[in-house]
Structure formats: C-alpha cells, structure tokens
Amino acid sequence: MHLSDNLPASAAAAAPAVAEWVRRAPKAVLHDHLDGGLRPETIIELARECGYTGLPTEDPAALGVWFRDAADSGSLERYLETFAHTCAVMQSREALFRVAAECAEDLAADGVVYAEVRYAPEQHLAGGLTLDEVVTAVNEGFREGERRAGGRIVVGALLTGMRHTDRSLEIAELTVAHRASGVAGFDIAGGEIGNPPARHLPAFQHLKRHNCHFTIHAGEAVGAESVHEAVQVCGAERIGHGVRITDDIAEDGTLGHLAAYVRDNRIALEVCPTSNLQTGAAKDYASHPIDLLRRAGFRVTLNTDNRLVSGTTMSREFQHMADAFGYGPEVFEEFTVAAVEAAFLPLPERRRIIDEVIRPGYAALTASR
Numbered sequence: 214m215h216l217s218d219n220l221p222a223s224a225a226a227a228a229p230a231v232a233e234w235v236r237r238a239p240k241a242v243l244h245d246h247l248d249g250g251l252r253p254e255t256i257i258e259l260a261r262e263c264g265y266t267g268l269p270t271e272d273p274a275a276l277g278v279w280f281r282d283a284a285d286s287g288s289l290e291r292y293l294e295t296f297a298h299t300c301a302v303m304q305s306r307e308a309l310f311r312v313a314a315e316c317a318e319d320l321a322a323d324g325v326v327y328a329e330v331r332y333a334p335e336q337h338l339a340g341g342l343t344l345d346e347v348v349t350a351v352n353e354g355f356r357e358g359e360r361r362a363g364g365r366i367v368v369g370a371l372l373t374g375m376r377h378t379d380r381s382l383e384i385a386e387l388t389v390a391h392r393a394s395g396v397a398g399f400d401i402a403g404g405e406i407g408n409p410p411a412r413h414l415p416a417f418q419h420l421k422r423h424n425c426h427f428t429i430h431a432g433e434a435v436g437a438e439s440v441h442e443a444v445q446v447c448g449a450e451r452i453g454h455g456v457r458i459t460d461d462i463a464e465d466g467t468l469g470h471l472a473a474y475v476r477d478n479r480i481a482l483e484v485c486p487t488s489n490l491q492t493g494a495a496k497d498y499a500s501h502p503i504d505l506l507r508r509a510g511f512r513v514t515l516n517t518d519n520r521l522v523s524g525t526t527m528s529r530e531f532q533h534m535a536d537a538f539g540y541g542p543e544v545f546e547e548f549t550v551a552a553v554e555a556a557f558l559p560l561p562e563r564r565r566i567i568d569e570v571i572r573p574g575y576a577a578l579t580a581s582r
C-alpha cells in the first residue's frame with residue numbers, strides 16, 4: 214500500500230493558521246522551484262498574453278486549489294505533471310522576468326532574507342529563447358524583485374538539469390558561465406525512478422573541475438541508495454529532500470555508514486515536508502522524519518519545494534512544524550542558520566547574513582514575544 218493512500222485529497226497541504234511570530238521570523242530557503250511558485254493570477258494573465266489555452270480554470274483562487282489538489286497524488290510523477298501548465302507560460306523574456314521578480318517579492322514578503330531558487334533552463338526554450346537568454350532574463354527578474362523588496366532579500370539562482378533528458382552537461386556549462394552573474398550552483402530534478410543521478414556524471418565532473426557548487430534531488434521517491442549515489446558517486450554537497458536516508462537509520466536510532474557519513478560531513482538535507490506528503494515520501498507531518506533527523510544531528514534545512522504546487526510558503530512550513538513538534542523560535546533559528554551555512558555563497562557573505570540579519574532578527578523576535 215502506498216504511504217499516502219489514506220490521505221483525503223488536499224489534507225497534506227491544508228493551510229495552517231500562521232502565528233504572527235512565525236510570519237515575522239527571518240527565514241532562508243535553499244530549495245524553491247521558480248516554475249513551482251507562480252502566482253495563480255500571473256499564470257492566467259501570462260496564458261492570455263501568450264495564447265496558452267490549456268489551463269484547467271481561469272479563476273485565480275480555483276487555479277491555486279487545482280494545483281495543490283492535482284499534486285496531492287501520492288506520486289512524484291503525477292506531482293510533476295502539473296508543471297506543464299507553469300512552464301507553458303514561461304517562454305518569453307518578459308514572462309521569465311516577471312515570474313522571477315514576483316518570486317523574489319513574494320519570498321521577501323514572507324520574511325525570507327536569503328533564497329536559492331531553481332529552474333530548468335531547458336524547459337523555457339519553446340518560444341525561441343537561447344539558454345543564455347533564459348538565464349539572463351531570470352537573473353534580471355531576481356534583481357528587480359530584490360530592488361522592489363527594498364534590499365530585504367538576496368536571491369541566487371540554481372540551474373537545474375532534468376534527469377530524464379540528456380542536457381545536463383550543457384546546463385552544467387551554463388552554470389559555470391553564469392556563476393559571476395547571479396547563478397549560485399546546479400541541481401538535477403525530475404522523476405527519480407529509472408533516472409539515477411550517475412547518468413549525469415559528466416555534468417558533475419565538469420562542475421567539480423570548475424569548483425562549482427551543486428545539489429541533487431535524491432532520497433525522495435527512491436530510497437537511501439539514491440542518496441548514496443548522489444553523495445558518493447556524484448559528489449553532491451547538499452541533498453534535495455534526502456528524507457529516505459532514514460532507511461539507513463535503525464529503529465533504535467543507530468546510524469548506518471551512509472547516514473553517519475552524511476551527518477558527520479554536515480551535508481545539508483533540503484527538507485520539504487508538505488511536498489513529501491503530496492508525493493508519498495512521508496505519511497503526515499507528525500511522523501515526518503525531519504524531527505528524527507534534527508535530533509540525530511543532521512544539518513537539516515526547511516524548505517518549500519514548490520509554493521504554488523504544494524500550496525505553501527516558508528511561514529506555512531514553519532507553522533506545520535511548530536504544530537507537529539512544538540518547535541519555537543530557537544528551532545527555526547537553528548534551521549535558518551543551517552540553511553545559510555549550507556548556502557552556495559562565499560563564506561564571508563554567509564557569516565554576514567547570519568551575524569547581521571538572522572541572529573539579530575531572532576533576538577528581536579524572542580525579546581518581543
């Protein structure tokens with residue numbers, strides 16, 4: 214039986230009532246997909262502009278609900294099908310610029326001070342743009358969004374290669390070429406089953422040769438062996454999701470060799486609870502492995518994955534975790550510091566964000582509670 218078979222539709226993503234202190238808490242997100250986080254109104258407007266007629270509804274509220282419900286499928290493959298609609302309207306320079314600017318604005322409005330936002334440039338070529346033009350448009354959009362947010366957020370891009378296609382080396386080269394202009398690193402994403410990360414070894418070797426950062430989606434739909442391959446064969450510095458590492462942790466809490474390696478090397482896990490509930494990687498919030506992993510000393514970060522598709526925000530993820538595990542500001546400070554420590558940023562910049570933004574932000578929050 215599938216883990217999420219018993220979940221009523223959209224139970225996974227039901228929006229919690231977010232406490233004021235949660236909203237105000239400084240946040241950092243390392244795992245947020247650009248094409249999974251559009252505003253429903255923007256999708257509808259862009260669809261009209263570009264002539265895309267495939268949307269299931271033109272009512273913004275209904276469209277938001279449609280994405281969340283369609284993605285509440287218990288399967289990563291079905292979750293990923295919903296992205297056809299967002300990618301369809303992200304095929305021009307103007308559309309990419311707008312979506313990226315709004316992404317930065319929305320994250321900043323939610324209290325996010327540092328974000329790494331990923332997308333697959335190869336999925337935005339249908340309107341005739343080149344890979345370079347796609348990256349430039351998104352980078353310019355992020356700069357615009359940062360400006361609109363009054364400098365309250367710093368956004369870096371991660372370029373994603375899709376694991377079922379064969380363009381990952383090209384995307385790795387694109388990452389290296391744009392590293393000085395807003396691209397922080399590389400990722401691979403897409404359906405995990407049948408597409409192990411080692412298929413993309415030339416891409417990872419290229420990134421290593423050029424001292425570039427990368428993360429890999431692993432341990433989401435496939436078990437701990439995919440985390441092993443991502444870390445030990447491919448050399449990932451962080452793991453997208455990674456929650457199936459629990460396959461290598463015994464009931465009594467004893468860590469196997471892989472789990473111990475990941476913990477002891479401080480390899481960050483980009484944990485996305487709501488998305489995991491939707492794809493069947495976890496059963497419910499209360500039994501989500503994030504708490505086990507945190508208590509075992511893993512470098513755990515808390516993330517949205519896809520704000521539209523998962524019907525979430527960083528505040529909602531925080532709130533779900535506060536409700537499930539009784540977490541207070543000290544645990545969210547820990548997740549936020551862990552995220553910035555694992556950011557694909559120069560060390561002095563990470564330290565500056567932690568010392569000048571996150572620590573004082575939590576001190577003020579605690580003082581005012």
Ligand SMILES: O=c1[nH]cnc2c1ncn2[C@H]1C[C@H](O)[C@@H](CO)O1
Binds near residue numbers: 246332373430433
């Ligand atoms: O959680 C995920 N696992 C694997 N692939 C994902 C996930 N969320 C989004 N994607 C895919 C769909 C997008 O089109 C692509 C690039 O952002 O990445």
Ligand SMILES: [Zn+2]
Binds near residue numbers: 246430453
């Ligand atoms: Zn993801």
